[in-house]
Amino acid sequence: MRRLLYLIAFLGCAATAGAASAGSGESLFGLDTASVTYGPYLRGEFGVASPRPGGAFWRPPGFPSDPQISFDADAGNVSLVGLAFGYDWQNGFRGELALNAFGSSDVTAPCAAASDGSGCASHADISSAAVRTRALMANVYYAPREAAGNSSRIQPFLTAGIGLARTTMSDWTRTNPLAGQPVRTFAGATGSELAWSVGAGIAIELDTDTKHPVIFEATYRYFDFGSASGGTVPVGPGASQPAAPFQFDHRSHVISVGIRIPLQRL
Amino acid sequence: MTRDIPHTVLLRGASILALSAMLAVSGLPAATPFSQAAHADSHGGQGQGSGGGHTGGEGHGGDHGEDHAEASDHGQQGQGPQAGGGGTGGQGQGAPDPDSEGRGPKYGQGSGETGGKPVWAQEGIPEIELGRLNVARSPDHVLERAYDEALSNFTAEMAEFYNLTLEEAITELSLNFDDLVFIDSPLQNLALLKDALDGASILNTLPEVSNSNDTLLAMFLGTASDKTVEVTPDTAYAVSLILGYELTEDQAIALAADAEAIRIAILAGHG
Numbered sequence: 402m403r404r405l406l407y408l409i410a411f412l413g414c415a416a417t418a419g420a421a422s423a424g425s426g427e428s429l430f431g432l433d434t435a436s437v438t439y440g441p442y443l444r445g446e447f448g449v450a451s452p453r454p455g456g457a458f459w460r461p462p463g464f465p466s467d468p469q470i471s472f473d474a475d476a477g478n479v480s481l482v483g484l485a486f487g488y489d490w491q492n493g494f495r496g497e498l499a500l501n502a503f504g505s506s507d508v509t510a511p512c513a514a515a516s517d518g519s520g521c522a523s524h525a526d527i528s529s530a531a532v533r534t535r536a537l538m539a540n541v542y543y544a545p546r547e548a549a550g551n552s553s554r555i556q557p558f559l560t561a562g563i564g565l566a567r568t569t570m571s572d573w574t575r576t577n578p579l580a581g582q583p584v585r586t587f588a589g590a591t592g593s594e595l596a597w598s599v600g601a602g603i604a605i606e607l608d609t610d611t612k613h614p615v616i617f618e619a620t621y622r623y624f625d626f627g628s629a630s631g632g633t634v635p636v637g638p639g640a641s642q643p644a645a646p647f648q649f650d651h652r653s654h655v656i657s658v659g660i661r662i663p664l665q666r667l
Numbered sequence: 668m669t670r671d672i673p674h675t676v677l678l679r680g681a682s683i684l685a686l687s688a689m690l691a692v693s694g695l696p697a698a699t700p701f702s703q704a705a706h707a708d709s710h711g712g713q714g715q716g717s718g719g720g721h722t723g724g725e726g727h728g729g730d731h732g733e734d735h736a737e738a739s740d741h742g743q744q745g746q747g748p749q750a751g752g753g754g755t756g757g758q759g760q761g762a763p764d765p766d767s768e769g770r771g772p773k774y775g776q777g778s779g780e781t782g783g784k785p786v787w788a789q790e791g792i793p794e795i796e797l798g799r800l801n802v803a804r805s806p807d808h809v810l811e812r813a814y815d816e817a818l819s820n821f822t823a824e825m826a827e828f829y830n831l832t833l834e835e836a837i838t839e840l841s842l843n844f845d846d847l848v849f850i851d852s853p854l855q856n857l858a859l860l861k862d863a864l865d866g867a868s869i870l871n872t873l874p875e876v877s878n879s880n881d882t883l884l885a886m887f888l889g890t891a892s893d894k895t896v897e898v899t900p901d902t903a904y905a906v907s908l909i910l911g912y913e914l915t916e917d918q919a920i921a922l923a924a925d926a927e928a929i930r931i932a933i934l935a936g937h938g
Contacts (some may be wrong), residue, residue, distance in 0.1 A: 427822050434819035437854060439809045491809055530726050631730055667802045667813065667854035 436614040444485040448657025452476035457649035462641035469519035472510030479504035493548025530573035538564035554606040566596035566626035594627025626651040647656035688917035754778025793901040814858035826875035844936030856891035864912040
């Protein structure tokens, strides 16, 4: 994963350097203006997502006699790919429909607290789970410099999106050495939730005199995918079902790089 | 760079579309300003107005007076509004239809010109096939970006092409197309056309370029056009009007002829 981050950083630096050098000095007018990008475009991206699960808990089969258990959930970084189709009004605003696919992230969640104040030593940890998310987002972008009439090839932007996230949690396992069944596994589940994102980035046009100019983009986004939840059906020994399955607020920081290509060359 | 199309022009455009639709329904060919003018040039002086007298002299009688009076100025007792302004018409006057009052909607408004402009100019944008020249309708900020982009990518190699005379350009485009470097983007060409329509192309401000503005206009328009769509005077007039300028009939005819020669040369050279 660290290699991916290095690659993203490298591509960003390379794009910036390329934009700074390409084209300058060749124009007899001494200009270095971005291409016309008005119209529809395609955008592809890849990047790294760092999930930040929060508010994790479960209610064991004995609830409410047994307390609700809160967890300090942690999830591993995953890769993501995205594909978007949008329209650039070239007045600082563009909008798109984007499909993002995130890799499977391993989740562990040691007990943090019990609702009755009892110590975690007697309660279960979540020793194994994994989540994977697909998100269909409607994104809008605002490039303040372009909106102000600046036609530079380097344009910072803000972005926000809203959409639908479909998150699948794999079979999940709770471990409690003091329990009659120290290890129990429950089925996974898939759910759809409202998702939103906010972020910022920079767009750098790499080449201005091609039929379809290529625009490099580096973006940071914060995603909230709603809730991720496992199932309640036991897998393996034991028949009792939890009152509420292991679940958490599914949020993620995402850094990505990509290219945007205007489809209509006017 | 920024010039808005007058609102009245849009209204006129809508009017001519409605007119054309009516003419199509009635089985008559949809006429456009310059095609009508040409028609009147050939027939007006003989008093044989057969459908186009309103732009070219007084050769149109009342044959269609009642049928078409509300759609155009047909049937104006032969008072072609351009008779005085364009000098293209004759003096022929057909006999009014016995059933017609022989009066069009502009009857009594004077002859020669209306509101100081020839009728073909009053009627707005001709209904013609513009092909990729339609990108001239892009928003102003897009056209301005295209203008900047054209200048941003204007190299010394390109300057060689824009120094050619019209004849040289036609020859080079026809025979050495692949060796030429020039602005291909229709929007960039139209942005440069818009800039040059005021009589002074920015390219001529470069020490590397010295050319007739008319030649540059023809290069821009001919290059911007589809290879397979003829550049007519109506085309030149329509595009210039969309870009915020109004060519005279003579200017439009001259520009179209030169631009058409460029277009054909590109077609021959590029295939």
